[in-house]
Amino acid sequence: MNRRTPASTAGKAIGVVVLLSLSLFPFYWMLSTAVDTSPLSRGASLLPSGFTLEHFRYVLVDAGFLRFVRVSVVVALGTVLLSGVIALLAAVAVARFRFRLRTQVLIMVLMVQMVPLEALVIPLFLQARNLNMLNSLLGLIIVYVGFSLAFAIWNLRGFVAAVPRELEEAAYIDGATWFRMFRSVLLPLVAPGLVATSVFSFITAWNEFIFALTFMQDSAKYTVGVGLRTFFTQNTADWGSVMAASTIITLPVVIFFVLVQRNLAQGMTAGAVKG
Secondary structure, three states: OOOOOHHHHHHHHHHHHHHHHHHHHHHHHHHHHHOOOOHHHOOOOOOOOOOOOHHHHHHHHHOOOHHHHHHHHHHHHHHHHHHHHHHHHHHHHHHHOOOOOHHHHHHHHHHHHHOOHHHHHHHHHHHHHHOOOOOOHHHHHHHHHHHHHHHHHHHHHHHHHHOOHHHHHHHHHOOOOHHHHHHHHHHHHHHHHHHHHHHHHHHHHHHOOHHHHHHOOOHHHOOHHHHHHHHEOOOOEOHHHHHHHHHHHHHHHHHHHHHHHHHHHHHHHHOOOOO
């Protein structure tokens, strides 16, 4: 029986502290700069020179940054809902039904993940222009759904394949239709995987910058990533406002993670049981 020595326990504790410090330091620097009275002259000092909420007041009141947050919330939630529904139905199709070129379809889904997003800017811009979807939130949501589907389908396929077919057959024997079986049997069992893919879709839509900048010409429809650019000028940047706006951008993601953390942890582990 192996016993933990004090040295090994202390070493693990130090490792955890170092890891947490490296992970949390960027967030600390962002928040401390946002409340610093003189962020431009701070230099490499670990502590701010003073405390103020003026940068947050300027970002929220004078700069009207909340309108960018509202747009990003609409785009992110629309992306999560659409990608979740489409990916779940596609995952059921590839996991349960047998059809020609099934393996090739799965490989093509993975190949989509290998294409750099920058290579798709011009073709998608031209396609959106031909479909009159430029400067449209719906057009931007459709693009983000396309980016999220590859990972979502592949991840959800493992969850659907892990559900025993006998449960579905028992529901059919009891007189349930396919939609009733899907709603009452399959959906609750793959819900943790749906949460995991929803987190990926949310972050994809929330943090994306290039397509939001390219597709949107109206400043009222800018997302938070593009709205953050307004605090940068040609020769300098208002670092206090930049960090305050970055803190505001981070909060919805943190709140989303807190709300789904239990299902997220369950989904990330359960998805590896069977593929």
